[in-house]
Amino acid sequence: MELIKEIKTMQKISQKEALGNKTIGFVPTMGYLHEGHLQLVEKAVEDNDTTVVSIFVNPTQFGPEEDYEEYPRDLKRDLDLLRERKVDYVFYPAVEDVYPEGYATYVQVEKGTDVLCGRSRPNHFKGVTTVVSKLFNMVRPHRAYFGQKDGQQLLIIRRMVDDLNMDIEVVACPTVREEGGLAMSSRNKYLSPEEREAALVINQTLQKAREWIEKGERDGWEVKKKMEREIKAEPLATLDYASVVSRENLQELGEIKGPIMIAIAAFIGSTRLIDNVWLEVN
Amino acid sequence: MELIKEIKTMQKISQKEALGNKTIGFVPTMGYLHEGHLQLVEKAVEDNDTTVVSIFVNPTQFGPEEDYEEYPRDLKRDLDLLRERKVDYVFYPAVEDVYPEGYATYVQVEKGTDVLCGRSRPNHFKGVTTVVSKLFNMVRPHRAYFGQKDGQQLLIIRRMVDDLNMDIEVVACPTVREEGGLAMSSRNKYLSPEEREAALVINQTLQKAREWIEKGERDGWEVKKKMEREIKAEPLATLDYASVVSRENLQELGEIKGPIMIAIAAFIGSTRLIDNVWLEVN
Numbered sequence: 138m139e140l141i142k143e144i145k146t147m148q149k150i151s152q153k154e155a156l157g158n159k160t161i162g163f164v165p166t167m168g169y170l171h172e173g174h175l176q177l178v179e180k181a182v183e184d185n186d187t188t189v190v191s192i193f194v195n196p197t198q199f200g201p202e203e204d205y206e207e208y209p210r211d212l213k214r215d216l217d218l219l220r221e222r223k224v225d226y227v228f229y230p231a232v233e234d235v236y237p238e239g240y241a242t243y244v245q246v247e248k249g250t251d252v253l254c255g256r257s258r259p260n261h262f263k264g265v266t267t268v269v270s271k272l273f274n275m276v277r278p279h280r281a282y283f284g285q286k287d288g289q290q291l292l293i294i295r296r297m298v299d300d301l302n303m304d305i306e307v308v309a310c311p312t313v314r315e316e317g318g319l320a321m322s323s324r325n326k327y328l329s330p331e332e333r334e335a336a337l338v339i340n341q342t343l344q345k346a347r348e349w350i351e352k353g354e355r356d357g358w359e360v361k362k363k364m365e366r367e368i369k370a371e372p373l374a375t376l377d378y379a380s381v382v383s384r385e386n387l388q389e390l391g392e393i394k395g396p397i398m399i400a401i402a403a404f405i406g407s408t409r410l411i412d413n414v415w416l417e418v419n
Numbered sequence: 420m421e422l423i424k425e426i427k428t429m430q431k432i433s434q435k436e437a438l439g440n441k442t443i444g445f446v447p448t449m450g451y452l453h454e455g456h457l458q459l460v461e462k463a464v465e466d467n468d469t470t471v472v473s474i475f476v477n478p479t480q481f482g483p484e485e486d487y488e489e490y491p492r493d494l495k496r497d498l499d500l501l502r503e504r505k506v507d508y509v510f511y512p513a514v515e516d517v518y519p520e521g522y523a524t525y526v527q528v529e530k531g532t533d534v535l536c537g538r539s540r541p542n543h544f545k546g547v548t549t550v551v552s553k554l555f556n557m558v559r560p561h562r563a564y565f566g567q568k569d570g571q572q573l574l575i576i577r578r579m580v581d582d583l584n585m586d587i588e589v590v591a592c593p594t595v596r597e598e599g600g601l602a603m604s605s606r607n608k609y610l611s612p613e614e615r616e617a618a619l620v621i622n623q624t625l626q627k628a629r630e631w632i633e634k635g636e637r638d639g640w641e642v643k644k645k646m647e648r649e650i651k652a653e654p655l656a657t658l659d660y661a662s663v664v665s666r667e668n669l670q671e672l673g674e675i676k677g678p679i680m681i682a683i684a685a686f687i688g689s690t691r692l693i694d695n696v697w698l699e700v701n
Contacts, residue, residue, distance in 0.1 A: 144584060148584075148586050152586070155437060155438075156437075156438070156440060158438060239530070239667075239668070240582055241528050241529045241530035241531070241578055241582060242526065242527065242528045242529070242548075242578060242579050242582035242583055243526075243527055243529060244524065244525075244526050244527075244552075244583070245524070245525055245526075245527065246523050246524045247523045247524070247525060248521070248523035249523070266524075270526075270583055271582075271583055271584050274583055274584040274585050274586065275584050277586075296523055296524060297524050300522055300523060300524035300553075301524055301526070301552055301553055301556055302426060302430075302553050302556040302557050303556050304430050304434070304556065304559075385521075386521070
């Protein structure tokens with residue numbers, strides 16, 4: 138396994154692999170890897186000749202009041218985990234190389250980015266689509282792997298890839314959960330034991346919503362209201378949103394129908410967590 | 420020479436060429452080709468194994484009051500001219516394939532795009548950088564050729580290519596001029612004989628400005644004022660702007676120094692024309 142820090146070196150490697158007709162699988166991460174990331178990595182290794190994992194805590198997707206500085210980092214542990222999974226290249230560029238002085242270009246999906254997480258995190262998805270575009274141009278992957286846990290992000294990246302005619306297959310992988318159902322996240326590290334227990338309300342509420350819908354509920358506002366009530370009943374939780382949206386355009390649904398996503402974001406103590414469930418509703 | 424209309428077909432061809440280690444030269448155009456385009460094409464043919472010319476009148480770079488519908492088109496003539504120059508592929512995608520229903524993604528350079536042409540044509544450069552990004556992903560060129568006549572466009576595309584880490588060499592080619600010095604443009608077709616004569620004032624003013632600076636003038640506002648006076652003295656001309664800007668950030672210069680661009684945009688009758696001169700000033 139090779140650790141690559143220079144963008145130009147990464148591009149040369151990708152070029153050489155492409156000339157050799159090798160497929161490149163790519164897993165972009167912000168590091169501090171958990172089992173969710175590792176399942177993406179294992180799938181990439183399985184599907185492709187060459188696997189590249191990037192570790193880059195991207196400043197442009199954090200708001201000014203958010204946890205960019207405190208975001209957990211542990212490169213040595215990450216490298217050990219990736220070496221075990223037989224990753225070929227770990228790409229670890231420096232912030233000042235990714236965003237040099239005078240940097241001015243942004244990639245933006247203008248639909249579905251101002252709702253759900255985009256409402257409380259303005260410019261978050263603009264930062265995400267910009268850095269993913271850049272990483273795609275550095276790594277030139279055939280397939281890129283994203284977790285379903287960041288459901289809105291996944292749908293927005295799919296839209297960007299389609300819209301900009303990037304010749305890349307976006308592979309979605311199921312959310313990996315801790316015991317009790319809490320979705321794995323690098324931010325779970327922030328939780329106290331009591332908060333970790335309280336955080337279970339998020340997935341439990343999603344599962345209840347799934348059941349309501351599976352039993353025939355088709356009123357999106359009713360499901361939303363009942364989910365809000367569940368989250369608010371947990372004293373350590375502060376609701377950001379609970380929504381039933383279309384997976385086609387991320388808009389909230391009055392009538393539940395088609396490919397949908399049920400999504401919740403809530404602060405548990407001061408830690409913001411998200412989770413979602415996907416359903417096909419006839 | 421092959422005419423390609425399907426995006427997927429274009430991508431397959433590019434992929435095959437890349438696998439064969441062939442370099443691709445790319446000239447994006449809106450068609451209605453003149454000698455300026457053809458010099459870009461000849462340079463691309465000379466520099467590369469394979470040359471692709473796209474013809475696509477891009478709706479997103481025209482304002483609502485602009486000449487998108489009336490923009491001159493003559494595919495048959497264009498194809499004849501390109502065949503003579505030994506172009507390998509002409510890429511001619513349909514608008515509804517480039518911007519399908521639900522399209523939502525834009526690439527935007529956020530510095531230097533609200534000045535000069537960007538002031539009177541809001542969203543113009545957003546349309547340009549978006550379509551060029553898309554075409555780059557369709558054609559996957561090693562080198563892309565742009566005319567210096569659209570100086571601001573060239574500098575903005577360079578910034579985008581650098582910022583987004585596109586592994587593409589942007590080649591700038593000198594402005595080609597008609598007799599008398601009028602910069603070649605597809606829009607020159609709109610000019611009556613009197614207007615064509617009047618349009619010479621644009622380049623003549625640029626040449627005067629160059630002389631003033633070469634003779635030692637370093638006050639950007641003074642050069643601007645004198646250029647404005649020259650254009651206003653032509654009864655058929657309506658000034659849009661006359662500016663001395665830095666080529667590094669496209670900002671107007673009070674003190675003329677470094678790599679500069681002297682640029683003018685003016686309506687001659689109802690036809691908007693642009694031209695510019697580049698200088699290195701110590």
